[in-house]
Amino acid sequence: MHHYLISLLIFTPLLVAVVGLFIPAKAEKYFRLSTLGVNLFQLAVLVMMLMRYATEAGVQFVEKKSWITLSLGSWGMLKAEYFVGIDGLGMPMVALSVFVLLIATISSWTIDKNVKGYFILLLILNAAIIGSFTALDFLLFYLFFEFMLLPMFFLIAIWGGARREYASIKFFLYTLLGSIFILIVMIALYISVHDSSSSGQLVHSFNLLNMTDPTNFISNSVLDPNNPWKIGPLDARLWAFLLLFFGFAIKLPMVPLHTWLPDAHVEAPTPVSVILAALLLKIGGYGLVRIAFPIFPEAAMHFSMFIGVMGVISIIYGGLNAMASKDLKRLIAYSSVSHMGFVLLGLASITPEGVAGSIYQMFSHGLVSALLFLIAGVLYDRTHDRTIGNYSGLSIKMKSYTAIVLVGFFASMGLPGFSGFIAEIMVFLGAFKSNSVNGLLHESLAIIATLGLILGAAYYLWTLQRMFFGPYDLKGNIAHSSIYDLNKREYLMLIPLAIAALFFGIFPQPLINFIDPFARNFSEFVLSTGKSLTLNP
Numbered sequence: 001m002h003h004y005l006i007s008l009l010i011f012t013p014l015l016v017a018v019v020g021l022f023i024p025a026k027a028e029k030y031f032r033l034s035t036l037g038v039n040l041f042q043l044a045v046l047v048m049m050l051m052r053y054a055t056e057a058g059v060q061f062v063e064k065k066s067w068i069t070l071s072l073g074s075w076g077m078l079k080a081e082y083f084v085g086i087d088g089l090g091m092p093m094v095a096l097s098v099f100v101l102l103i104a105t106i107s108s109w110t111i112d113k114n115v116k117g118y119f120i121l122l123l124i125l126n127a128a129i130i131g132s133f134t135a136l137d138f139l140l141f142y143l144f145f146e147f148m149l150l151p152m153f154f155l156i157a158i159w160g161g162a163r164r165e166y167a168s169i170k171f172f173l174y175t176l177l178g179s180i181f182i183l184i185v186m187i188a189l190y191i192s193v194h195d196s197s198s199s200g201q202l203v204h205s206f207n208l209l210n211m212t213d214p215t216n217f218i219s220n221s222v223l224d225p226n227n228p229w230k231i232g233p234l235d236a237r238l239w240a241f242l243l244l245f246f247g248f249a250i251k252l253p254m255v256p257l258h259t260w261l262p263d264a265h266v267e268a269p270t271p272v273s274v275i276l277a278a279l280l281l282k283i284g285g286y287g288l289v290r291i292a293f294p295i296f297p298e299a300a301m302h303f304s305m306f307i308g309v310m311g312v313i314s315i316i317y318g319g320l321n322a323m324a325s326k327d328l329k330r331l332i333a334y335s336s337v338s339h340m341g342f343v344l345l346g347l348a349s350i351t352p353e354g355v356a357g358s359i360y361q362m363f364s365h366g367l368v369s370a371l372l373f374l375i376a377g378v379l380y381d382r383t384h385d386r387t388i389g390n391y392s393g394l395s396i397k398m399k400s401y402t403a404i405v406l407v408g409f410f411a412s413m414g415l416p417g418f419s420g421f422i423a424e425i426m427v428f429l430g431a432f433k434s435n436s437v438n439g440l441l442h443e444s445l446a447i448i449a450t451l452g453l454i455l456g457a458a459y460y461l462w463t464l465q466r467m468f469f470g471p472y473d474l475k476g477n478i479a480h481s482s483i484y485d486l487n488k489r490e491y492l493m494l495i496p497l498a499i500a501a502l503f504f505g506i507f508p509q510p511l512i513n514f515i516d517p518f519a520r521n522f523s524e525f526v527l528s529t530g531k532s533l534t535l536n537p
Helices: 002-020 028-052 090-110 115-134 138-147 149-159 164-192 236-251 260-267 270-295 297-302 304-324 328-349 352-383 399-413 419-437 443-468 488-506 509-535
Strands: 060-071 077-086 203-205
Touching: 002 028, 002 060, 002 077, 002 115, 028 060, 028 090, 028 115, 077 090, 077 115, 077 138, 090 115, 090 270, 090 352, 090 488, 090 509, 115 138, 115 149, 115 270, 138 149, 138 164, 138 270, 149 164, 149 270, 164 203, 164 236, 164 260, 236 270, 236 297, 260 270, 260 328, 270 297, 270 328, 270 352, 270 509, 297 304, 297 509, 304 328, 304 443, 328 352, 328 419, 328 443, 352 399, 352 419, 352 488, 352 509, 399 419, 399 443, 399 488, 419 443, 419 488
Parallel strands: 077 203
Antiparallel strands: 060 077
């Protein structure tokens, strides 16, 4: 059974979704319980994988089956495989996905509009997310990547707020644009890469591991590292990297490609915001680490300063917009833009510390952003008002809720003792070290990025002071009877996330054990291969 653990994670929710199509819509309890059952089953499978995972062994739990084989005549053969596996990058992301999807299902328990459609879409989204984090075939990855688009579009468009149509269409168009960029590069790579394990006939492969080996590129092909085509001022490999970078940066999101995110978050229902912030944004960072950097290492080095600068701009700009936000959910959305900028800064350094910090930041932000959007959702469920200025002194009436808010805000600020601190300190170490070890980033970028920490403290402390401390007062149309403390279901959602944010801040080593071997191998590979391709074009 352990040979098919990843397939169990991916296809169990799809199977339950298909079965659900034949269940009457009035059986609402079935859809809630079946989705929860899938999440608990995935959690059990994840525990089995964690027990069997060997930290230094590279890609593990590999499943590889022939999927598409097509004869192209004189062009050779087209070969795509069902090829999945996990390593020090995939394991933290899969673990985060299973945990957050379980919390999102609990948060969805109060959904009462078209319950059947909602939970079926949630199950499809579940499979697509885990598939994206485990696929090692580019075509398979792209299939899962695109598969996420439709369920997320409908979850926002049907169950969202007053401007849900606008937000969902904007999300769809931005993500589709990024997908087109990625598709162009995928086709170019397919034309340029052959499967070295196939003897005799030329076989074009979508295998991501093959694509990282420069010797697998066909001579004089468009992306041949030894003789790449020249397209305008840059060669084709540099253009391909830029297309991948911007395609994934839209999903991350990076300033100025971020404008879809605040609208999507504000209009999406709370569980969908949780999944969007905690998981879908991470696929942007994951794609850069899994695909863009190792396939085009010389381009990653060439554009490292540009990536670092864009990361710093995202950190500062996101923080400034969060400070100016009057809506609690919009503030949290812009804080996500700021925090994902640290992912770009760490990756741009191409140091073990920076890369490990980026992956740790993705994991940590997944936990903390899920907690923050649930916090906003708890208040909105009671009052249907997220305006920060309409609340004061909530700590008097909602003591437990305020305690959870303190954990969430302090974790997002990156205070010592919380997971965000570990991630950000590793990113800063990598960014400061980069100039001395590989000459890619100047130390000034790390110094400027520290302003993001000051901005984060400013907008979170300002929000705490306005909403939770001082005299108790409510403005607008908020009824005093709607202000009461957490119930059992809300404790069940919030407490695990708060504990996780604290645990991985105090005991980071369990997660670092997964990430560190991958980060060391990744940075060494990108630097050594990138330098060899730069010196021997």
